[in-house]
Amino acid sequence: MMGRFLAFGEIMLRLSPPGRELLMQTPRFDVWVAGAEANVATQLARLGHDVGMASRVPDNDLGRAAIDTLRGHGVDVRHIQTGGERMGLYFVTSGAGLRATEVVYDRAWSSFAEAPTAAWDWDAMLAGVDRLHLSGITPALGPVPAETAIAAAEAASARGIALSFDGNWRGKLWARWDGDPRAILRRIVAHADLMFGNHRDIALLLGRDDFAGAGEDRRRAAAEAAFDAFPRLRTIASTARHVDQVDSNRLSARIDTRDGHAQTDEVLIAGIVDRIGGGDAFAAGVLHGLRSGQDSLGAARIGLALAALKHSLPGDAALFRQADIDAFVAGGLDVRR
């Protein structure tokens, strides 16, 4: 069963030096359309879901290019407003080996961040929608976007629309202003039935340092604490990443419910091309799996498949089809011809 999703958040452009060069080492940038929620919308659309993106971009060639790109992937762009002054940008210098990837944001005063809370017509945007998807990035952008994100969660809740929320911690954004992430994020998660996040996201929400235990025990303790704190929460999906080298990670996925948990095996991802957006691909995969009637383990496996596949693709968005998921699960890596 395909669903009617709406993703809400900032659409950005990402600029990266080609290859593994440092920022400004070369006079060139590769440019991609980005934004965590837009990445989720894009992957869901590529899998055939009915998915809309709600956002605001400037009425210039950058904003129009972003809209065209999303439309080209099959995302419904009716609720992308135009207005304001500037497109949010960010710069990624891809790491390799023992050099970590670096992000520089250049997104202050973007069209999206400057939109007043009253700019969003939730009646129109949520008409016919059965799941709204938000992330912790919008509330990190400043006091007005934080109010807007809370209003979005409340609007979905008031209409009986399911809410999914991806923690997506962005310390560099929260450090720019004096917002209290715990208080703000709690007001959003209170309305969510599905959360993407690990023990660190949950520790932040609950005002704790962390949870006792190691590995899977710690994750279960965190999930149970979150279920106690947020009565509407039914499902928590997370990945665990071991970074052996920047371009060689091991990844596994798990889904916790009130009744128990499902845990995938770990996959080795060597020769990483680009890991940015892996978490968004995971979220899209879990949403796709659950919507297709998979149980927790099946949904976690689809999430892991898309997250792992994303590491093979330059740019932020995962662009895979069902056949790619099936091939990943079947495990064959020979040339497909």
Ligand SMILES: Nc1ncnc2c1ncn2[C@@H]1O[C@H](COP(=O)(O)OP(=O)(O)OP(=O)(O)O)[C@@H](O)[C@H]1O
């Ligand atoms: N300081 C922190 N406080 C709270 N949560 C955190 C913190 N650091 C990381 N997290 C959370 O840990 C989880 C994993 O973070 P990570 O940076 O590995 O992202 P990811 O989900 O693997 O993928 P992506 O790079 O695509 O976002 C995220 O849900 C993130 O919100």
Ligand SMILES: O=C(O)C(=O)C[C@H](O)[C@H](O)CO
């Ligand atoms: O980092 C952000 O705020 C973005 O939205 C840009 C990227 O697309 C995102 O980090 C990928 O998850």
